[in-house]
Amino acid sequence: QKEVEQNSGPLSVPEGAIASLNCTYSDRGSQSFFWYRQYSGKSPELIMFIYSNGDKEDGRFTAQLNKASQYVSLLIRDSQPSDSATYLCAVNFMNRDDKIIFGKGTRLHILP
C-alpha cells in the first residue's frame, strides 16, 4: 500500500456544487493531516490542517477524518472556477520519524 494515496483525477465538478476530495494513508499512528492547493506552475499553499481529534470547517472548506478507515477528505462547498487546481494531501507518519508525506495530488476542474 502506498503511504499516502490520492486519485489523480481529473475530478470535474459543476460550478456551485460540492467537490469531494479523498486521501488514504497507511500509518494508523498518524496524528496530523494537511490539505494543500497547487495552481499550475505555482508552489503548494496550505488550505487547512486537522489533528486526529476532529473535523474542521473554514469558510467553504471542510476537512474530515475517518481514523478507523484511515482516510481524510476535503469538501469544497459552492465550488468556484478559481478552485480549479491540484489538491495535495499530506500526513505525518509516526513510523517514519514523524515525517510529513505527500500524496501525488488530485486535479480538480470546476466547470463554469
Next chain:
Amino acid sequence: SQTIHQWPATLVQPVGSPLSLECTVEGTSNPNLYWYRQAAGRGLQLLFYSVGIGQISSEVPQNLSASRPQDRQFILSSKKLLLSDSGFYLCAWSVMGNTIYFGEGSWLTVV
C-alpha cells in the same frame, strides 16, 4: 510573520554544468528546512531535510547535495547536472516538524 525566499525563480542550464539554488527563511528560529522536487506529472519528492546547522539528511541518493551554512539558509547544489534533474524545486520550512510552508519554487530546465 514568517517568510521564505527562494532564488533563482527560473534557470536553464546545460548538461554537466553546476547548480546552486538558495533559500532563506525570515521570522523564525531553528526551523526544519526541506528541499523537494516535483517533476512533470509527478508528486513531491523529498530530496533533503535539515533540523539544524550542518545537519543534512538525504532521502534519495543522486548527484545533488544540500548544505545549511546558517540557521535560516538552505542551499541545493550539484557539480554536474543531468537531464533528469529538470523539474520544479521547492524549498520549505516547518517548526517542530509540523505544518510545512513552501517557497515560490525554482524551475530548472537542463538542456
